[in-house]
Amino acid sequence: MIPPNPKKPKPIPLKTYQSDDVLRLSQALLGKCLISTIGGVLTGGMITETEAYRGPEDRGSHAYNNRRTKRNEVMFHRGGISYVYRCYGIHSLFNVVTNQPEIPHAILIRAIKPLWGLEAMYSRRKTDNLKKLTAGPGTLTQALEIDTLHNGLPLTGPLIWIEDRGVQFSEAEIVASPRVGIDYAGEDALLPWRFRIMETVRVE
DNA sequence: TATAAGATTTACT
DNA sequence: GTAAATCTTATAT
Numbered sequence: 001m002i003p004p005n006p007k008k009p010k011p012i013p014l015k016t017y018q019s020d021d022v023l024r025l026s027q028a029l030l031g032k033c034l035i036s037t038i039g040g041v042l043t044g045g046m047i048t049e050t051e052a053y054r055g056p057e058d059r060g061s062h063a064y065n066n067r068r069t070k071r072n073e074v075m076f077h078r079g080g081i082s083y084v085y086r087c088y089g090i091h092s093l094f095n096v097v098t099n100q101p102e103i104p105h106a107i108l109i110r111a112i113k114p115l116w117g118l119e120a121m122y123s124r125r126k127t128d129n130l131k132k133l134t135a136g137p138g139t140l141t142q143a144l145e146i147d148t149l150h151n152g153l154p155l156t157g158p159l160i161w162i163e164d165r166g167v168q169f170s171e172a173e174i175v176a177s178p179r180v181g182i183d184y185a186g187e188d189a190l191l192p193w194r195f196r197i198m199e200t201v202r203v204e
Numbered sequence: 205t206a207t208a209a210g211a212t213t214t215a216c217t
Numbered sequence: 218g219t220a221a222a223t224c225t226t227a228t229a230t
Contacts, residue, residue: 070226090222181210
């Protein structure tokens with residue numbers, strides 16, 4: 001895939017994120033490209049795994065029952081901005097805020113396929129293992145240098161954006177399964193709201 | 205004010 | 218397979 005032009009980002013439009021259907025959007029983000037120019041280096045890759053968090057009625061969400069805190073405040077803003085929070089005191093997790101103002105939906109980006117700025121990502125991750133470069137929600141933020149200070153940023157650039165570069169997957173190519181690490185969410189922990197591209201699907 | 209637990213990763217046994 | 222790293226919020230004193 002040809003590298004994106006940092007001087008002319010082509011982010012997907014804001015209104016895309018303002019959809020009411022966070023499940024559909026979570027699947028639509030698979031194949032899109034997440035790009036960061038933090039630190040003056042373009043790094044990024046193709047989104048391969050997401051999780052949907054559906055605000056008030058989802059026990060797995062930080063915004064369950066419309067719980068509003070300093071940390072999750074941006075979830076209540078309009079769709080199309082980042083929600084970055086610290087997990088287990090160690091990792092920054094990157095989410096896409098979706099839907100209209102006051103409706104706290106979000107999509108956790110769990111993994112990307114590394115494509116651009118590999119050198120910078122290896123260096124930030126302190127590893128030489130391509131498979132482990134951006135394979136989890138905490139590692140991909142480290143590779144892209146996304147931290148909690150990038151909370152609430154618009155996903156139309158210039159620091160962070162998501163581009164459509166023509167890759168799209170059919171439902172048959174997407175695996176839905178229960179979300180990770182939310183055992184406390186009761187029955188909601190069983191909802192198949194984790195979406196991955198099937199391993200057998202190859203991308204050029 | 206103190207404690208527990210979490211949308212995780214890594215290094216160790 | 219287990220433990221450690223250690224920030225933020227919720228709940229209980």
